[in-house]
Amino acid sequence: MPFLGGFAVHFGIYGRKSYFKDTSDSTQMQFSEGDKYIAEHFSTDEIESVTYYEDDGWIRSDMDRPDLNRLKDDILAGLINVVVIYKIDRLCCDMADFVPFYAFLKDHGVKFITIKDGIDTTTPIGEAMMYLAVIFSGLEVQTDSLRITDNMNHLAAEGFWCGGKPPIGYNIQEISLGAKSHKTLVFNEDEIR
Structure with a gap:
């Protein structure tokens, strides 16, 4: 040593x-x-x-x-x-x-x-x-x-959900586009009644 x-x-x-x-x-x-x-x-x-x-x-x-x-x-x-x-x-x-x-x-x-x-x-x-x-x-x-911020901004601009709890009246739906999986928001009528 x-x-x-x-x-x-x-x-x-x-x-x-x-x-x-x-x-x-x-x-x-x-x-x-x-x-x-x-x-x-x-x-x-x-x-x-x-x-x-x-x-x-x-x-x-x-x-x-x-x-x-x-x-x-x-x-x-x-x-x-x-x-x-x-x-x-x-x-x-x-x-x-x-x-x-x-x-x-x-x-x-x-x-x-x-x-x-x-x-x-x-x-x-x-x-x-x-x-x-x-x-x-x-x-x-x-x-x-x-890089993460740029990617999140890009996903949001494409209409994808970037994470977190969805707003009232919406659910998160996972969709597949080719080999990639993304999340979007879908309207939930039952929740807003």
């Missing part, structure tokens, strides 16, 4: 997914990738402990998450010296949230690794790349939002 010089490493692997679904194992995949990364980059003599932190059903814009707070508490207690995450967007999506978190890590001598972004904060270039990754994560969120 180049940056801890053979000292025992206490890892904290953080995983998050936005929506709780019994069928999704997104956070388990994130933990598995974290374990794999650690096994490939650290010797078994260096790995002292691995602790998992999982926020299931929490959006990235909410930085007050139960297990993220537990991770911070463990860092304060000196139990973690390397934080590993799958991708920066599992943590946050903008600089306003990221900068205080990263400052907290630095203040406590904790290293930070993001697997898919290829970021390792033990080098100056790694630290610079990390900030760029956060910027691009925010850009991705904004781009997704624009």
